[in-house]
Amino acid sequence: MNGSIRLGRLAGIDVKMHWTFLLLIAWVGGSAFVGTGTLAAAIANISLVLCVFACVVAHEYGHALTARRYGIATEDITLLPIGGVARLQSIPEKPLQELAVAIAGPLVNVVIAVAIAAVLLLSSGNALSAEFFNPAGGIGAFLRSLLVINVALVVFNLIPAFPMDGGRMLRAVLALKMNRVKATDIAASVGQFLAFGIGFLGLYGNPFLILIAVFVYFGARGEALQVRTSALLSDLTVRSAMITKMRTANASDQVARLREMLLDGAQQDFPVVDDDGKPVGIIFRSQIIRGLKEGLDDAAVQTQMTMVESAMTEPTVGLREAMQQMQSSDLTALLVINGDRLVGLLTRENIAELLMFRESDPDYAPTGRQSTEIVA
Numbered sequence: 001m002n003g004s005i006r007l008g009r010l011a012g013i014d015v016k017m018h019w020t021f022l023l024l025i026a027w028v029g030g031s032a033f034v035g036t037g038t039l040a041a042a043i044a045n046i047s048l049v050l051c052v053f054a055c056v057v058a059h060e061y062g063h064a065l066t067a068r069r070y071g072i073a074t075e076d077i078t079l080l081p082i083g084g085v086a087r088l089q090s091i092p093e094k095p096l097q098e099l100a101v102a103i104a105g106p107l108v109n110v111v112i113a114v115a116i117a118a119v120l121l122l123s124s125g126n127a128l129s130a131e132f133f134n135p136a137g138g139i140g141a142f143l144r145s146l147l148v149i150n151v152a153l154v155v156f157n158l159i160p161a162f163p164m165d166g167g168r169m170l171r172a173v174l175a176l177k178m179n180r181v182k183a184t185d186i187a188a189s190v191g192q193f194l195a196f197g198i199g200f201l202g203l204y205g206n207p208f209l210i211l212i213a214v215f216v217y218f219g220a221r222g223e224a225l226q227v228r229t230s231a232l233l234s235d236l237t238v239r240s241a242m243i244t245k246m247r248t249a250n251a252s253d254q255v256a257r258l259r260e261m262l263l264d265g266a267q268q269d270f271p272v273v274d275d276d277g278k279p280v281g282i283i284f285r286s287q288i289i290r291g292l293k294e295g296l297d298d299a300a301v302q303t304q305m306t307m308v309e310s311a312m313t314e315p316t317v318g319l320r321e322a323m324q325q326m327q328s329s330d331l332t333a334l335l336v337i338n339g340d341r342l343v344g345l346l347t348r349e350n351i352a353e354l355l356m357f358r359e360s361d362p363d364y365a366p367t368g369r370q371s372t373e374i375v376a
Contacts, residue, residue: 003018004076004078011061011065013076014075015057015079016078016079017079018080018081020081021081028045028046029043032045044142048149052146052149053079055112055146055153057084058108058109059157060077060085060086061086062104062106063086064086066104070092072088074086074087081208082211082212082215093180095173095176098172099172101168103169106157110154113151113154116147120143160190161191161194161195161220162188162191163216163219163220164191167188167216170186170190184228185224185228188223191216191219192216194216195216196213199213232355232358234320235365236319236320236354237317237319238315238317238319238346240366241346241351241366243346243347246344247261247265247267247270249270249283250275250301251280251300251305252275252300252301254297254298254299255298255300256297259288259297268284268285269332270282270283273342277342279308279337279342280305281302281306281308282311282333284332285332287304287305287306290304311329311331311333312336312337313334313337315338319354322346326346333347334346
């Protein structure tokens with residue numbers, strides 16, 4: 001996530017903090033200091049927030065480590081002012097596996113809450129109740145606050161507001177009785193409805209609820225679209241969507257030549273080949289525009305292109321997998337290579353067009369894409 005600061009790595013997963021989290025710390029500490037006039041109160045509030053977010057990190061590790069049991073890796077965990085996000089490489093498609101991953105986070109908070117409650121019960125009347133964080137309350141009050149917050153995290157995360165944990169649990173349970181797309185649509189609709197309620201409550205003095213409502217609403221819509229797209233592409237290969245009639249650039253061509261190629265037709269990204277016609281890379285529209293703006297009209301295309309190894313796939317690869325590759329690498333197109341031969345170009349536009357056709361006819365599958373026509 002852009003704007004994130006790496007804090008460290010635990011269990012093979014990077015833990016990051018978005019810079020806006022520092023604003024939350026400043027606001028919490030500043031509010032306490034202004035309200036009480038004491039530095040101790042500011043330190044107590046900041047310490048509580050840090051402990052809460054330590055619990056949030058543990059919550060996200062619950063998701064991540066459970067997902068790892070099913071062969072799903074986690075790219076990183078990022079702390080935001082509204083909570084934490086574990087970026088799983090994928091969501092389990094088997095309902096019981098998704099249910100286990102979703103419920104693992106809240107269960108971590110249950111364990112933390114039980115542990116805190118046990119400490120409070122065992123420490124009643126002994127030295128642990130002495131003042132430490134807050135002269136007016138002591139560590140007992142601090143732990144009680146942390147206990148209440150963990151219980152609140154459990155309750156809040158069990159709200160079936162997809163894509164929050166409770167919403168994912170709802171989707172998983174529904175998917176036991178119906179297909180995943182329909183289950184997601186229902187869970188997303190419930191989530192968007194609840195988002196309005198959360199946002200309405202936020203109007204009465206809690207801006208964080210408004211932020212959470214926005215996250216839930218757009219997150220539900222985005223994931224519903226993603227699941228529908230994934231389902232429509234699940235049985236197709238790259239060959240189904242690739243362009244087989246395309247123009248290419250030579251590695252030694254000047255960038256200025258590509259300006260004319262951009263204006264000549266609809267093609268935006270161009271495979272780059274060597275003198276023997278073998279693919280060596282691809283130059284994207286953004287790279288062409290940047291080169292022209294920087295006065296690199298006479299520069300060789302090979303100095304501006306992306307190397308073939310970073311932007312290639314094969315015709316037999318699943319289209320869903322190729323689309324995920326494009327999204328994770330932030331690419332607008334992929335070279336389609338068979339052996340050492342360029343056989344096509346896969347673009348986001350062509351995938352979108354194919355999706356449009358499959359929406360109206362789920363059985364539609366393009367045919368006749370065996371031949372390739374390349375114009376140098």
